[in-house]
Amino acid sequence: MDTLFASLDLIEPGDLVLYHGSLTDQHGLYIALPCDCYWCRVADKRAVKGSPETRDPRYRLINPWRPELTLRCARRESITRSTACA
Template identity: 50%
Template structure:
């Protein structure tokens, strides 16, 4: 019998971060530690690195409550997909 896995459960189980996922930031800026929405960083530096074929996946973090300005160029190692998402 073939098992059925839904896409979201699979991504959650391996910890991949999709655009719009709720994440916990635990990077080098302690005052910004906490919950954020992650989207791919589309700044000029990150876009240029992508165009040159460099494997630089970075994120821009957005405050889900729209109260704070979030960090840009965040490395995947600095965020963890939230269990609350």
């Protein structure tokens, strides 16, 4: 099953990811979890009611060396699954 996720480049909770989004000073390696902020939860509920194309998962990114530093609401397009997970 892990090989399937790796081949599809799916992000699972707890995966190591590389952030390469618009916050260039924050680029680096993070642990990805589903974002649990109010706005992301509302967007997820709307996506469930709508079509699958409206689904835009967002992630909370935790710095593994400084867990108190997190990025919230990171879009899927801004992260790539780390090759360290393969």
